[in-house]
Amino acid sequence: MLTNLKEQPKDKILGLMAMYRDDPRPTKVDLGVGVYKNAEGVTPVMRAVKAAERKIVQEQTSKAYTGLAGDPAYADAMIDMLLAGAVERDRLAAAATPGGTGAIRQAFELIQMANPKARVFVSDPTWPNHVSILGYLGIEIVKYRYFDDETRAVNFGGMMADLADVTSDDVVLLHGCCHNPTGANLTLTQWQSVIDLINEKGCTPMIDIAYQGFGDGLEDDAAATRLVVQSVPEVLIAASCSKNFGIYRERTGLLIAMSEKAENTAVTQGNLNHLNRQNFSFPPDHGARVVTTILTDPELKADWMAELEETRLGMLALREQLAAELKRLSNSDRFGFLAQHRGMFSRLGTTPDLVEKIRVDNAIYMVSDSRMNIAGLNAQTVPVLAKAIVDAGV
Template identity: 85%
Template sequence: MLSNLKEQPKDKILGLMALYREDPRPTKIDLGVGVYKNAEGVTPVMRAVKAAERKLVEEQTSKSYVGLAGDPAYSEAMCDLLLADSVDRARLAAVATPGGTGAVRQAFELVKMANPDARVFVSDPTWPNHVSILGYLGIPVVKYRYFDTETRAVDFEGMMEDLADVTSNDVVLLHGCCHNPTGANLNLTQWQSVIDLINDKGCLPMIDIAYQGFGDGLEEDAAATRLVASSVPQLLIAASCSKNFGIYRERTGLLIAIGEKAENTAVTQGNLNHLNRQNFSFPPDHGARVVTEILTDPALKADWMAELEEMRLGMLGLRQQLADELQKLSGSDRFGFIAQHRGMFSQIGTTPDKVEILRADHAIYMVSDSRLNIAGLNAHSVPVLAKAIIDAGI
């Protein structure tokens, strides 16, 4: 039977990582993998995470299973962080998941259970795993215009034209902040227009928020999600703790489902629990406990917020440095968008052959769609990248 298996398509980012590891050039720069790194090229364990883990080691008395939905205290703490008081909690169901990817997968599974005929509208481009998971589940994908490769900003007119085709049977997938892979975000006025369209069409919005705190700040990055939550009758939210808590390998995520009426919450919660049971039974708990400890301890939360802000400002500084360096070398403002984008990524809007020139001639590794990880840079590598971009004719 196993001989009938077919080789699966290679993951582009994992393939890029392998090429980078094998490259002997000492000047090589990794801008492909989507992981935060400090100036030394290390993904650090945050101070508050270390402290929370020490406390857990000392005080935790059992490693027994938690409930199918995970620890309720984790869901409550995360809902406070994401939603504040923007929605009636009685309308809200939530489950812990293995990372933000697990939350996305469970959300799509829930959509398929609720409406087998649903289509999911995704931005063009979007995080590749969105489309991959939808394809695996057999859910039709419809792309809507999002990124203008000339201006490197949101093509809002094109986006709204394409979303005009949405029906009440469809799902519109949106990035809560720090759009991956482009770094280009909607402003709140544009968000309100999207909300108006969603309410007019009667479709189900879904928000994937994986970078809260990496863009304009914790509260600012949650503003769009809160606006949607307070304005629509139903909403799915897939959240990740990998980036803003730096606990990638702990696989800590949350899926929130907001229903129109509180009396339907128990049924929604039951379906979420059922999906967890079918896919992995009980969700992982260590990362969730760490997050809960941090968010419910004022001193730990303050230290976490301070370190997260240092990380955010560091990425903004690298963005500005790169934009300034490219302006100096090119004699134009055409790369000014880099300083305007937010989060870990920017898509510089060039062709795969130019990206290959960067790799082959300059040992600079980025995804073929020209997404670069700003957090993979430091003050010394920014000028190297800028010169390589100009030399490659980008």
């Protein structure tokens, strides 16, 4: 039987990681992998996470299963952090998942269960796993224009023109903040226009929010998601704790499903429980318990928020340094967009050939579509990258 299997397409980012590992040049710079790193190139364990883990080890008396949807306290803490009372709690069903990716997968399966005819509209570009999972599940994908390679900003006119084709059967997938892979975000005014279109067409929005706190701060990064839940009858939200809590390997995510009426919530919750049971039974708990401990302890929460803000401001400083250095070297303002983008990523808007030239000539690794991880830089490597970009003729 196994001889009938066919080789699967290689993951471009994993392949890039392997090339980086094998590169013997001591000056090499990794801007490809989508993981936060500090100036020393380390993904640190946050202070509050260490403190929460010590507390859990001391106080935990059992490793028995939680419920199918995970610990309800985790869902409550995450919903409070993300939505802050923007919608009535009794309209929200929620289930813990293995990472934000698990939440996305469960959301797509829930869509398929609710309406097998549903198409999912995704931004062009979007996180590659969105398209990969949808394709695997056999759900029809429709791309809408999002990023303009010339201006390196949101192509909002193109986006709205493409979304005009949605029907009431469809789902529109939106990035809550810190768009991956471009770093270019909608303004709140633009979000309102998208919401108006969604309500006019009767389609369902789905929000992937994986970087709350990495863009403009915890509250500002949640503003668009809160606006959506206040304005539409139904919404799906896939949230991740990998980045803002730095617990990538703990695989800690949450799927939230908002029903139009509270009386529908129990059925929706039952379906989330059912999907968890089919796919992995009970969700992992350690990361969720760490997050719950932090968010429900005022001292730990304050320390976590302070360190998260340090992280955010550090990435913003790197953006501003890179934009300024490129302006100095190119005598041009054409790279000013880097300081305007938010989150870990920016997309240069250049060709795969020039990305490859930068790698070959300078040992600087970024994804072929020119997505680069700003968190892979430090104050010393920013000038190196800037010179490589200008020398390559980007």
